Amino acid sequence: MPPPRTRGTALRRRLAELRGPEVAAKALDARALAALAANPGCRRRAILDGAGVNKAVLATALGSPSAFGQSQFALTRGNAFEAKVKADGGAELLRLAHEKLDRAAEPPARASLPDLSATGPEGRVARTALALREASGAPGTWTLLDHPLLALEVAGSPAFLEPDAVVVHPDGSWSVVEIKSFPMLDGSADPAKVGAAARQAAVYVLALEQVAARLAEGPEGGPAPRVRHRILLVCPKDFSNLPTASAVDVRKQRAVTARQLTRLTRIEEIADALPEGTCFDPGLPTAELTAAVECVPATYAPDCLSACELAFHCRDRSRTAGAVTTLGRTARAELGGLSTVEDVLAAAHGTAGDPADPAVAALRRAAYLRAEALDARETVPCP
Numbered sequence: 001m002p003p004p005r006t007r008g009t010a011l012r013r014r015l016a017e018l019r020g021p022e023v024a025a026k027a028l029d030a031r032a033l034a035a036l037a038a039n040p041g042c043r044r045r046a047i048l049d050g051a052g053v054n055k056a057v058l059a060t061a062l063g064s065p066s067a068f069g070q071s072q073f074a075l076t077r078g079n080a081f082e083a084k085v086k087a088d089g090g091a092e093l094l095r096l097a098h099e100k101l102d103r104a105a106e107p108p109a110r111a112s113l114p115d116l117s118a119t120g121p122e123g124r125v126a127r128t129a130l131a132l133r134e135a136s137g138a139p140g141t142w143t144l145l146d147h148p149l150l151a152l153e154v155a156g157s158p159a160f161l162e163p164d165a166v167v168v169h170p171d172g173s174w175s176v177v178e179i180k181s182f183p184m185l186d187g188s189a190d191p192a193k194v195g196a197a198a199r200q201a202a203v204y205v206l207a208l209e210q211v212a213a214r215l216a217e218g219p220e221g222g223p224a225p226r227v228r229h230r231i232l233l234v235c236p237k238d239f240s241n242l243p244t245a246s247a248v249d250v251r252k253q254r255a256v257t258a259r260q261l262t263r264l265t266r267i268e269e270i271a272d273a274l275p276e277g278t279c280f281d282p283g284l285p286t287a288e289l290t291a292a293v294e295c296v297p298a299t300y301a302p303d304c305l306s307a308c309e310l311a312f313h314c315r316d317r318s319r320t321a322g323a324v325t326t327l328g329r330t331a332r333a334e335l336g337g338l339s340t341v342e343d344v345l346a347a348a349h350g351t352a353g354d355p356a357d358p359a360v361a362a363l364r365r366a367a368y369l370r371a372e373a374l375d376a377r378e379t380v381p382c383p
């Protein structure tokens with residue numbers, strides 16, 4: 001077996017071939033990772049994300065453009081709000097961190113704002129780790145890391161993640177800060193949006209825990225700094241542009257994401273199973289591109305519609321194949337080995353399926369009860 005460095009180079013080369021020689025890689029972000037963790041069985045998404053394919057562009061090239069993503073207006077508004085929150089050396093942000101996460105600590109009268117600039121993602125990751133180590137080693141001070149860069153290994157390939165900010169508390173512990181532009185009305189925000197922000201923050205928490213573990217194993221050793229599992233969510237207050245915040249407990253999301261990420265099939269394994277010459281370059285003819293996408297197995301579920309840019313394409317394919325996955329994960333699980341709507345109807349009407357199979361028996365019983373209610377019992381055999 002070739003040494004790990006050689007294997008890593010070969011994998012990177014293979015992923016670049018899959019993406020298309022002239023196509024720039026799209027970095028995996030925490031939002032994408034959280035969505036990937038929500039559907040760990042989908043090899044299609046795993047390989048496309050691992051290869052840095054821009055799925056929104058790919059979906060358009062396939063003729064099924066995605067319907068989500070932020071509008072330019074929302075992006076501009078979000079950036080302006082974030083700049084306001086971090087203005088004045090992050091004074092307001094640190095005040096909110098003190099108020100919502102660490103009231104027992106000294107208020108942040110003065111804060112340190114390390115420079116995190118460096119060349120390339122690896123350089124920025126190293127600079128962030130150094131700044132975190134220095135801040136944790138200076139007890140009694142508040143430190144704000146603006147857009148640090150963290151690395152997290154996902155399915156055997158590194159993902160670079162950039163939280164809005166990380167705060168180092170006077171006791172040396174670390175907190176993730178998420179700044180969102182959706183409003184917090186009377187102290188609470190849309191639960192679906194808060195849930196999505198919590199899943200995203202959980203990915204940052206996992207990445208920070210890896211940094212903490214590496215620092216503890218480093219030459220200077222010592223106990224690993226504590227990564228707090230309550231993150232700071234900052235949003236505009238009511239209908240104004242003033243920041244307000246709330247502490248969000250992400251323990252559950254962290255545990256779920258950690259478990260799901262370990263279940264992802266290794267990118268290398270998926271890439272090796274693809275036919276030679278497979279390429280997802282959006283510049284290819286549609287038929288060729290469709291064939292390339294279809295050669296990677298997918299596990300479509302209606303949840304994909306709110307999480308993956310390829311959802312319309314995968315839903316069309318699923319519907320065309322009559323797959324029961326379009327009915328949702330719960331129905332899919334109840335139907336056992338019956339994978340198409342055609343099989344399900346045949347089982348219900350007694351023309352196929354093993355009557356000893358609990359799913360088949362339940363379907364026959366349900367069909368009989370329905371026919372009985374409609375007074376059409378003779379059309380369905382008694383189970």
Ligand code: SF4
Pocket residue numbers: 039042043044045298299300301304308309310311312314
């Ligand atoms: S939309 Fe398709 S590619 Fe995306 S997660 Fe769902 S099944 Fe996988």
